[in-house]
Amino acid sequence: MKNYNMEPIISNYLSTKASAKRVPISGVFELLPLCNMDCKMCYVKMTKKDMEPIGRLRTVEEWIEIAKEAKKEGLLFLLLTGGEPFLYKGFKQLYKELKKMGFLISINTNGTLIDKETAEWLIKDPPTRINISLYGGSNETYARLCNNPNGFTQVTNAIKYLKKSNIPIKLNASVTPYNVDDIEDIFKFAEENELYVQSSSYMFPPTRRKEELAGMGDRFSYTDAAKARMRIDKIRFDEEVFNKRIVNLKNGIVEEVENDDFCGKEKGVGEGIKCRAGKCSFWITWDGRMTPCGMMNYPVTHPFNNSFSESWRELVDKTNEIRTYPGCLSCKFKNTCNTCAAMIQTETGKFDEKPTYICNMEEEFYKCVLSEYEKNNKGEI
Structure with missing residues (x-):
């Protein structure tokens, strides 16, 4: 799989420097939890009825004020997301105001609401990139996974409009039991449209919706998640690169290949x-x-109640106190495992407990690696 749309080296350099100095160079504004689709594995989607006991949406003016404060602290890279951000009332107004402030803006979207008119106003002041979630290669799959029988057609049209406007696009593909048979179609679609696709078979438990759902979710068993991960690798890498990767993985070596902002x-x-x-x-x-x-x-601070600066410093202090599961340091898969603090928390409800699902998934993935390695030695690949 060709790599059409990776992050510029300069952004990684700036982020590394900012991390050392605890400067909030990158941020996400999650505008709303509402969405026009109903994906089975979604970690954040709520209905208006679900939202009411929790809180309210922030206004365009409130987001702009927070952005002004964050800019003073060093914010440069800004991601707008949801739910589905194009459902947010005043999205166009907010986007334009944020662009005037000089942010490098990217947008996470399912793509189904981007029409020709939307593409036309975006191209007048284009985002750094639009990240589109591609959930399958057919309307049938979108109906099964997302409860949207026209989703693939809508996304295909959106990509056509965006490409015609020369707006950079990246595809994100969440692989689940409901679209696993579409993996090849997803990567073929990306190749035909010269788009980079980032794909994962691991789905976070939806604790953002309900904390008691830690370790749960409508997702693969850990065995099937591992098999799907191997299947993804076989598709996105050519034979020579894949075989080299298998050798490295067997020896506990992994090269970062994904593009995460x-x-x-x-x-x-x-x-x-x-x-x-x-x-x-x-x-x-x-x-x-x-x-x-x-x-x-958690940890959590409240920038709309206190200043952004105060909230950021408090968040940095709380983050510094986090200690994750100590067993990860001595695990034989530590160099190839992608476990992070967020994964541990959503799997266990805490930061310092063993994330059993992930541990089992990594062990199963290693079995897949050994199997492929044996095939290589027999000349079967």
């Missing part, structure tokens, strides 16, 4: 958070809470 593993952090969350990046939820990562329910 806010994550980034750091070395020498022991049992602390191993990514940029709470160090140089933050996530502000639709109901006004600031967390290190959008998958986490």
Whole structure:
């Protein structure tokens, strides 16, 4: 699989420097939890009825004020997300105001609401990139997984409009039991449209919706998740690269290949958070809470009640106190496992407990690696 749309090296460099100095260079504004689709594995979607006991949406003016404060603290890279951000009333107005402030803005969307008119106003002041979630290769799959029988057609049209406008696109593909048979179609679609696709078979438990759902979710068994992960690798890498990767994985070596705007593993952090969350990046939820990562329910601060600066410093201090499961440090899969603090928290409800599902998934994935390695030695690949 060709790599059409990776992050510029400069953004990784700036993020590394910002992380060392605890400057909030990257942020997410989660505008709303509402969505026009109903994906079975979604971690955040709520209905208006679900929202009412929890809080309210922030206004355009409130988001702009927070953005002004965050800019003074160093914010440069800004992601707008939801739910489905194009459902947010005043999205166009908010986007334009944020662009005037000089932010490098990207947008997470399911793509189904982007029509020709939307593409036309976006191209007048284009985002850095639009990240589109591609859930399958047919309307039938969208109906089964997302309860949208026209989803694939809508997304296909959106991509056509965006490409015609030369707006950068990245595809995100969540692989689940409901679309696993579409993996090849998803990557074929990406190849034909010269788009980079980031794919995962691991789905976070939806603790953002209900904390008691820790370790649960409408997702693969850990065995099937591991098999799907191997299947994804076989598709996205050519034979030579895949075979080399298998050898490296068997020997506990892994090269980072995914493109994540806010994550980034750091070395020498022991049992602390191993990514940029709470160090140089933050996530502000639709109901006004600031967390290190959008998958986490805590630690939390409240920038709409206090100043952004005060909330960021408090978040940094709370993040520094986090210690993850100590068993990860001595695990034989530690170099190839992508477990992070958010995954541990959503799997167990805490940061320092063993994430059994993930541990089992990694062990099963290693079995897949050994199987492929044996095939290589027999000349069967």
